Amino acid sequence: EPEVTQTPSHQVTQMGQEVILRCVPISNHLYFYWYRQILGQKVEFLVSFYNNEISEKSEIFDDQFSVERPDGSNFTLKIRSTKLEDSAMYFCASSAGTVGTQYFGPGTRLLVL
Amino acid sequence: ELKVEQNPLFLSMQEGKNYTIYCNYSTTSDRLYWYRQDPGKSLESLFVLLSNGAVKQEGRLMASLDTKARLSTLHITAAVHDLSATYFCAVVSGGATNKLIFGTGTLLAVQP
Numbered sequence: 001e002p003e004v005t006q007t008p009s010h011q012v013t014q015m016g017q018e019v020i021l022r023c024v025p026i027s028n029h030l031y032f033y034w035y036r037q038i039l040g041q042k043v044e045f046l047v048s049f050y051n052n053e054i055s056e057k058s059e060i061f062d063d064q065f066s067v068e069r070p071d072g073s074n075f076t077l078k079i080r081s082t083k084l085e086d087s088a089m090y091f092c093a094s095s096a097g098t099v100g101t102q103y104f105g106p107g108t109r110l111l112v113l
Numbered sequence: 114e115l116k117v118e119q120n121p122l123f124l125s126m127q128e129g130k131n132y133t134i135y136c137n138y139s140t141t142s143d144r145l146y147w148y149r150q151d152p153g154k155s156l157e158s159l160f161v162l163l164s165n166g167a168v169k170q171e172g173r174l175m176a177s178l179d180t181k182a183r184l185s186t187l188h189i190t191a192a193v194h195d196l197s198a199t200y201f202c203a204v205v206s207g208g209a210t211n212k213l214i215f216g217t218g219t220l221l222a223v224q225p
Contacts, residue, residue: 031211042217043156043201048210056210091155098211101146104156 002026004105006092012111013082021077021108023092032075033093033102034067036060043091049075082112115140115206119216127224129191134219136185136202144205145185146213147176149198156201160187192223 005024013019025032034046047057049067066078075094079086089109093102116139126132136145144163148156160169162178162185169176173196175188185202199220203213 033212035213043203043213043215045206045212045214048212050210056212095211099144100211101158101161102211102213103158104148106155109153 004092004094004103006090006105006108008108009106010109010111012113015084015112016081019079019082019110021079021090021092021110023075023077023105024073025075025092025094026096026103027073029094029096029100029103031055031095031098031100031102032067032069033095034077035091035093035104036088037091037107038088046077046090082110084112086110087112115142115204115214117202117204117214117216119200119202119219121219122217123220123222125222125224126189126192128193131191132189134187134189134200134202134221136187136204136216138183138185138202138204138214140207141180141183142204142206145178146203146205147174147185147187148201148203150201150218151198159200189221192221194223194225197221197223 007022032049037043047061048055064080068076089107091107092105095102118137147159160176165180167178173190178185199218201218202216206212
């Protein structure tokens with residue numbers, strides 16, 4: 001069964017460093033998303049991406065964040081200068097269309113020291 | 114702004130018992146999802162509810178939707194330990210995208 005994959009599973013970084021989180025969505029899906037979950041809290045929407053551009057972003061997704069689909073398979077989230085409060089689990093999700101179920105990847109646990 | 118609330122936040126129940134988790138949302142939406150999350154794991158899609166009165170069942174779990182009341186329920190029948198997890202409802206927010214607004218989650222602990 002097709003699934004969303006994410007790498008790395010865990011990342012530890014120093015405050016101020018850049019991180020890139022990678023995702024491979026399900027191959028025939030067209031809509032891609034990033035969510036985050038701070039430990040013990042609910043899942044929060046960050047950004048949605050379609051047709052090689054951002055379709056919607058949340059207030060959390062400020063200028064420190066960017067997304068890219070560098071090739072036909074990968075979908076990346078970059079945080080330019082990490083802050084302590086960026087520590088969270090980051091989930092990538094994809095869907096076939098705007099009315100389709102979003103399938104989530106296993107997540108990347110990011111710890112900023 | 115769409116807000117989604119769940120209750121209870123934490124539910125400890127014994128095996129064999131029945132219970133219901135509630136999900137309220139503040140504005141009209143055309144889709145509601147239930148997801149399961151095991152500790153440290155990803156979100157597994159359980160149900161999608163599309164219309165008023167929709168009911169879906171899978172094993173010991175049954176989900177329903179009342180769009181007029183803006184309420185969904187997840188009913189657990191004869192709980193077993195394997196159902197222990199956090200359950201989230203998520204509502205599709207309006208607009209061009211399929212953005213999901215998640216509830217606070219309900220941590221379910223089924224005691225043997």
